[in-house]
Amino acid sequence: MKKKSYLFLSVVALAAVMALSACGDNGNNNAANSPAATASASAPAAGGQTQEITLEATNFQFSPADIQAHVGDTLKITLKNASGNHGVEIPDLGVSLKNGESAEVKLDKAGTFDFNCSIQCGSGHDNMVGTITVS
Numbered sequence: 001m002k003k004k005s006y007l008f009l010s011v012v013a014l015a016a017v018m019a020l021s022a023c024g025d026n027g028n029n030n031a032a033n034s035p036a037a038t039a040s041a042s043a044p045a046a047g048g049q050t051q052e053i054t055l056e057a058t059n060f061q062f063s064p065a066d067i068q069a070h071v072g073d074t075l076k077i078t079l080k081n082a083s084g085n086h087g088v089e090i091p092d093l094g095v096s097l098k099n100g101e102s103a104e105v106k107l108d109k110a111g112t113f114d115f116n117c118s119i120q121c122g123s124g125h126d127n128m129v130g131t132i133t134v135s
């Protein structure tokens with residue numbers, strides 16, 4: 001009976017020892033040179049903020065016409081007619097405002113909510129639209 005199995009085990013053991021010792025090499029440690037994390041300059045992405053928005057209506061547009069918000073935010077919207085006579089309605093959010101009126105809406109779902117002028121104000125009435133994007 002040959003003792004091949006003992007020989008095999010010895011080779012394996014030797015290989016294992018060599019592999020372990022190879023890990024002893026100390027690589028360059030550049031942690032000290034790492035730049036400090038740059039301060040976050042952007043607004044927090046999480047919802048829960050209250051945004052006060054004065055929607056200014058002129059002949060014939062709203063400003064701002066593109067409103068961005070996050071789920072969980074509350075929008076306080078006030079309509080202000082700067083020229084002409086306009087109203088605003090946001091059908092999907094159940095909001096309808098006349099000049100000088102305000103409404104507070106809690107945004108509890110993501111989506112795109114269109115708003116439009118609610119008073120037949122003239123030739124550009126159909127152009128008076130905007131969007132609230134909630135993400």
Ligand SMILES: [Cu+2]
Nearest residue numbers: 117119121125
């Ligand atoms: Cu109108």
